[in-house]
Amino acid sequence: xxxxxxxxxxxxxxxxxxxxxxxxxxxxxxxxxxxxxxxxxxxxxxxxxxxxxxxxxxxxxxxxxxxxxxxxxxxxxxxxxxxxxxxxxxxxxxxxxxxxxxxxxxxxxxxxxxxxxxxxxxxxxxxxxxxxxxxxxxxxxxxxxxxxxxxxxxxxxxxxxxxxxxxxxxxxxxxxxxxxxxxxxxxxxxxxxxxxxxxxxxxxxxxxxxxxxxxxxxxxxxxxxxxxxxxxxxxxxxxxxxxxxxxxxxxxxxxxxxxxxxxxxxxxxxxxxxxxxxxxxxxxxxxxxxxxxxxxxxxxxxxxxxxxxxxxxxxxxxxxxxxxxxxxxxxxxxxxxxxxxx
Amino acid sequence: xxxxxxxxxxxxxxxxxxxxxxxxxxxxxxxxxxxxxxxxxxxxxxxxxxxxxxxxxxxxxxxxxxxxxxxxxxxxxxxxxxxxxxxxxxxxxxxxxxxxxxxxxxxxxxxxxxxxxxxxxxxxxxxxxxxxxxxxxxxxxxxxxxxxxxxxxxxxxxxxxxxxxxxxxxxxxxxxxxxxxxxxxxxxxxxxxxxxxxxxxxxxxxxxxxxxxxxxxxxxxxxxxxxxxxxxxxxxxxxxxxxxxxxxxxxxxxxxxxxxxxxxxxxxxxxxxxxxxxxxxxxxxxxxxx
Numbered sequence: 001x002x003x004x005x006x007x008x009x010x011x012x013x014x015x016x017x018x019x020x021x022x023x024x025x026x027x028x029x030x031x032x033x034x035x036x037x038x039x040x041x042x043x044x045x046x047x048x049x050x051x052x053x054x055x056x057x058x059x060x061x062x063x064x065x066x067x068x069x070x071x072x073x074x075x076x077x078x079x080x081x082x083x084x085x086x087x088x089x090x091x092x093x094x095x096x097x098x099x100x101x102x103x104x105x106x107x108x109x110x111x112x113x114x115x116x117x118x119x120x121x122x123x124x125x126x127x128x129x130x131x132x133x134x135x136x137x138x139x140x141x142x143x144x145x146x147x148x149x150x151x152x153x154x155x156x157x158x159x160x161x162x163x164x165x166x167x168x169x170x171x172x173x174x175x176x177x178x179x180x181x182x183x184x185x186x187x188x189x190x191x192x193x194x195x196x197x198x199x200x201x202x203x204x205x206x207x208x209x210x211x212x213x214x215x216x217x218x219x220x221x222x223x224x225x226x227x228x229x230x231x232x233x234x235x236x237x238x239x240x241x242x243x244x245x246x247x248x249x250x251x252x253x254x255x256x257x258x259x260x261x262x263x264x265x266x267x268x269x270x271x272x273x274x275x276x277x278x279x280x281x282x283x284x285x286x287x288x289x290x291x292x293x294x295x296x297x298x299x300x301x302x303x304x305x306x307x308x309x310x311x312x313x314x315x316x317x318x319x320x321x322x323x324x325x326x327x328x329x330x331x332x333x334x335x336x337x338x339x340x341x342x
Numbered sequence: 343x344x345x346x347x348x349x350x351x352x353x354x355x356x357x358x359x360x361x362x363x364x365x366x367x368x369x370x371x372x373x374x375x376x377x378x379x380x381x382x383x384x385x386x387x388x389x390x391x392x393x394x395x396x397x398x399x400x401x402x403x404x405x406x407x408x409x410x411x412x413x414x415x416x417x418x419x420x421x422x423x424x425x426x427x428x429x430x431x432x433x434x435x436x437x438x439x440x441x442x443x444x445x446x447x448x449x450x451x452x453x454x455x456x457x458x459x460x461x462x463x464x465x466x467x468x469x470x471x472x473x474x475x476x477x478x479x480x481x482x483x484x485x486x487x488x489x490x491x492x493x494x495x496x497x498x499x500x501x502x503x504x505x506x507x508x509x510x511x512x513x514x515x516x517x518x519x520x521x522x523x524x525x526x527x528x529x530x531x532x533x534x535x536x537x538x539x540x541x542x543x544x545x546x547x548x549x550x551x552x553x554x555x556x557x558x559x560x561x562x563x564x565x566x567x568x569x570x571x572x573x574x575x576x577x578x579x580x581x582x583x584x585x586x587x588x589x590x591x592x593x594x595x596x597x598x599x600x601x602x603x604x605x606x607x608x609x610x611x612x613x614x615x616x617x618x619x620x621x622x623x624x625x626x627x628x629x630x631x632x
Contacts, residue, residue: 076515077477077487077489078486081481101509102490102506102508102509105473105489106477106487106489106490108474109441109445109472109473109474109475109476109477109478109481110477110478110480110487112442112474112478113442113445113477113478113481113482114481116442116592117592118440118442118591118592118593119441119442120593121470121471121472121473121474122471122472131596133594145596146593149601150469150470150598151355151357151469153357153601154357154600154601155599155600155601156598156599156600156601157597157598157599158596158597158598159594159595159596160593160594160596161592161593161594162594163592204486204517204518205486205488205515205516205517205518205521206515206517207513207515208503208514208515208516209512209513209514210511210512210513210514211511211512211513212510212511213510213511213512224631249631266528273471280630281625281630281631291601295601302630303606305608315608316605316606317605317606318606318608319606319609320608320609320610320611320621321608321609321611322610322611322612322613322618322621323610323613324613325613328613329613329618332615332618332619333618333621333622336615336618336619336622336623337622337626337631337632339619340619340622340623340626340632341626341631342632
C-alpha cells in the first residue's frame with residue numbers, strides 16, 4: 001500500500017454523489033499526474049461509501065482510499081484532518097488538491113500546518129514546471145505551479161513549494177472543467193480502518209444541528225446570465241434584470257461591488273471570490289469590469305456590455321457594447337425579444 | 343463567569359475599492375493609494391467578543407495583531423469600540439511570511455499571552471483571501487476550530503456553541519474551550535465607536551509611538567497603564583528563527599504578473615430601437631437565445 005509520490009484529491013460527497021468540485025479536480029489531477037508519470041489517487045472519508053469508487057474511476061483515478069465510519073459523516077475538522085495527516089505520513093503524496101469549499105478551506109490549512117507543507121488557496125490554474133531558487137541557485141524539476149490572484153485580483157502570483165511535501169492547493173468550484181477521462185477506466189480500492197487514523201479525542205467537537213438548504217440559484221449551470229454591477233444603483237433596479245433573465249430563460253448574477261452594496265444576494269456573486277461562469281450569453285449591466293469580476297466570466301461565449309461609460313474596462317472584452325442607461329436599454333431588449341421569438 | 347478572549351486582527355490595504363490610481367504606470371501596485379483599514383471580518387469577530395463581554399462582566403478582550411508598528415491603529419480602533427487591550431507583534435524578521443509562518447508566529451504570541459479561554463478572528467483577510475491563518479493557529483496550539491461562524495449562541499466555562507454559515511446551509515457546533523473561532527462577514531456588524539471610550543483611549547500608544555511623544559504625554563502613559571500598547575518581538579515570544587518570516591515559509595512566490603485580459607473586437611450597438619432589435623434578431627438567429 002505504500003505507493004509514494006502520487007497526486008491525491010480529497011473528494012467531498014453528499015447524499016451519495018461526489019461533489020462537482022472534486023470531479024473537476026480529478027480531471028485536472030489526471031492531466032497533472034500523467035505529465036508527472038505518477039498515479040492519480042482519491043480519498044473519500046465519511047459513511048455509506050459503497051460503490052462510490054464507480055463515480056471516481058471514469059475520471060482516471062488509479063487508487064481510491066475509502067475511510068468509512070459513521071462518526072466521520074457529516075464532516076468535522078479534527079477527525080478528517082487526522083485521517084489525512086496520518087495517511088499522508090504513510091503514502092507521502094507529492095501533491096494534494098482539494099476544493100476551496102467550506103470543507104476544503106477548513107481542512108487544508110489544518111493538514112498543511114501539521115505537516116508543515118505549503119498550501120495555496122483558491123488557485124485559478126495549476127501547472128507543472130521547473131524552478132530555480134534565486135538565492136541558492138538550487139534547481140527543482142516538476143514542481144506544482146500554484147497560480148492564484150492576489151491583492152484583490154489585481155495581480156496573479158505563481159506560488160511554488162520547493163522543499164515541502166505534499167504541495168497542497170485548493171481550487172474553487174467551476175474554475176476547472178470536469179471531463180470524463182475514460183468511462184471504462186478501472187483502478188483499485190483501498191479500504192482503511194478509521195480507528196487506525198483517528199483517536200477518540202479527535203471527536204471533541206459535536207454537531208448539534210444541521211440544516212441543508214439547497215441552493216435556490218444555479219448560476220453556474222445557467223446558459224444565459226444577466227449580471228448587474230454597482231452601476232445599477234439600488235436593489236430595486238435589479239428587478240429589471242430579473243425581468244430580462246426571466247424573459248430569456250436565464251439567471252441573475254452580480255459583481256462583488258453590487259453584492260457588498262446589498263443590491264443582490266451573495267450566492268449570485270460572479271468573480272474570483274464568487275462563482276466562475278461560462279454561459280452562452282452574458283449580459284453585463286452597469287458593471288465596470290474590475291479584474292476580479294472579469295476573471296469569473298471572461299470565458300462566456302458572447303458578452304454584451306450595457307454601460308453609461310463608453311470607456312468601462314469591461315467593454316474591451318465584450319462582443320457587443322451598448323452605451324446607454326440600463327433602465328432604457330433593458331426594457332427594449334425585453335420588448336424586441338418578445339416580438340421576435342416564437 | 344468571565345472569559346479572557348483574544349481577538350486576532352489585521353491591518354490590510356483596502357483592496358475592495360481599487361481605483362484607477364491604484365496601479366502605477368509600470369504596472370505595479372501603488373500601495374500608497376490604498377488606505378490601510380481594519381480587516382472587515384476581524385471587526386465581525388470583535389463584535390462577537392464584545393457580546394460575550396456584555397453578557398459576562400469581567401470578561402477581557404485583547405487584540406493581537408501582527409504587522410508593521412502602525413498596526414497599533416487597529417488596536418486603538420478596537421479600544422474605541424470596546425476592547426480592553428492590545429498587542430502588536432512586530433519585527434523585521436517576521437516579514438515575508440506566508441500563512442504557515444504567520445500562524446506559527448501568532449501561535450507563539452498566544453502562548454506568551456497565556457491565560458485565554460477563546461481565540462476569535464475574521465474568517466479571512468481581504469489582502470490574501472486565504473482563510474488559512476485561523477485553522478493553522480488552532481492546529482499549532484492543539485485546539486479545536488470552528489470556521490465560518492455567524493453567531494456565538496452560547497458560552498459556558500466548558501464549551502461554546504456556534505452557528506456556522508456554509509455554502510448550502512447552516513450548522514450548529516458545540517466545541518470545548520479553549521478553541522479558535524473564525525467569523526464570517528455574514529455575522530453581525532461591529533458596533534460603532536463609543537464616545538466615552540474614544541476619550542478614554544485616544545492617547546493609547548504603542549512602545550515605538552510612545553518614544554516619539556512629548557514628555558508630558560509619556561508621563562500620562564506611565565501613569566495610566568491601560569494606554570500602553572506593548573510591541574512584542576520574535577525573540578520575546580520565543581519564536582524559532584527557522585520557522586518565521588521568509589525562511590519559515592514553505593511557499594515561495596515564483597512570479598508576479600499583472601492581470602491583462604485579451605481584448606476582443608467589440609461591436610458597438612447604438613442605443614436605439616432599430617439597432618437593439620437587430621441585435622436581438624441576430625442572437626435568436628444564431629441560437630444564443632430563444
